[in-house]
Amino acid sequence: MSQPGRLHLLTDTRPGTRPLAVLRAALAVPVPPAVGLVVQVRVEDAWTDRDAYGLVAAALPLCRAAGAACLVNDRLDVALAAGADGGHVGAEDLPVDAARRVLGAGVLGATCRSAAAARDHAAAGADYLGVGPAFATGTKEGLPAAIGPAGVAAVAAAVPGTPVIAIGGVTPDRVAELCAAGAYGVAAVSAVTAAADPAAAVAAFYAAFAAVGAGASR
Numbered sequence: 001m002s003q004p005g006r007l008h009l010l011t012d013t014r015p016g017t018r019p020l021a022v023l024r025a026a027l028a029v030p031v032p033p034a035v036g037l038v039v040q041v042r043v044e045d046a047w048t049d050r051d052a053y054g055l056v057a058a059a060l061p062l063c064r065a066a067g068a069a070c071l072v073n074d075r076l077d078v079a080l081a082a083g084a085d086g087g088h089v090g091a092e093d094l095p096v097d098a099a100r101r102v103l104g105a106g107v108l109g110a111t112c113r114s115a116a117a118a119r120d121h122a123a124a125g126a127d128y129l130g131v132g133p134a135f136a137t138g139t140k141e142g143l144p145a146a147i148g149p150a151g152v153a154a155v156a157a158a159v160p161g162t163p164v165i166a167i168g169g170v171t172p173d174r175v176a177e178l179c180a181a182g183a184y185g186v187a188a189v190s191a192v193t194a195a196a197d198p199a200a201a202v203a204a205f206y207a208a209f210a211a212v213g214a215g216a217s218r
């Protein structure tokens with residue numbers, strides 16, 4: 001694996017949020033050379049494709065300027081149309097092999113919650129796996145119980161060549177235990193989007209990766 005740590009920053013588009021303002025602040029923080037940054041544009045199901053496309057189109061130049069990849073959750077047609085770097089799919093979205101056909105060489109992430117699913121998704125062409133919920137989260141309803149670092153470890157051990165990105169209730173102070181469990185990176189929504197200072201929150205994630213020297217020997 002080429003990057004020793006990676007933050008996936010997911011947008012929050014619930015009513016009352018300001019996703020572009022948060023992105024502008026977050027992307028203004030210099031990304032340390034040893035860390036990767038991925039922005040995932042994730043919009044509410046109720047959003048129209050037109051509005052999703054608009055947010056991706058606005059986010060893309062910000063991502064490019066910051067050296068971040070820009071992925072689109074669920075809506076691979078929007079990802080392709082906007083010229084994003086790829087997309088992320090889960091159990092209610094296109095299957096991983098079908099998503100791979102749609103995206104071609106684009107970056108493809110897939111949600112998984114078990115070692116068996118991890119092997120399947122990796123074999124079907126996922127570039128990384130979003131694994132969770134690592135901890136309890138108030139951001140998404142209807143999720144199964146948190147799997148904890150041990151659950152993340154079980155998945156990571158099953159797919160040693162595929163980056164595992166832990167998601168769900170992740171804060172900077174949880175980066176160390178998740179990396180120790182085998183996570184290559186973490187994904188966050190509320191730790192950044194609900195922070196009083198989103199830039200400081202992103203900087204705290206980068207500092208947490210630096211503190212663990214995440215994956216330096218990988």
Ligand SMILES: Cc1ncc(COP(=O)(O)OP(=O)(O)O)c(N)n1
Pocket residue numbers: 008040042073074088089090091092093109110111129130131140165167187
């Ligand atoms: C990095 C990452 N991991 C998991 C998810 C969840 O995807 P999914 O299960 O499809 O749920 P929705 O995000 O679509 O509600 C993710 N988006 N990103």
Ligand SMILES: Cc1nc(C(=O)O)sc1CCOP(=O)(O)O
Pocket residue numbers: 111131132133134136137138139140143167168169170187188189190191
């Ligand atoms: C969108 C999403 N998917 C999850 C999963 O486990 O598949 S957890 C999650 C929400 C993550 O938000 P926060 O960082 O605020 O806890």
Ligand SMILES: [Mg+2]
Pocket residue numbers: 073074088089090091092093
């Ligand atoms: Mg989905």
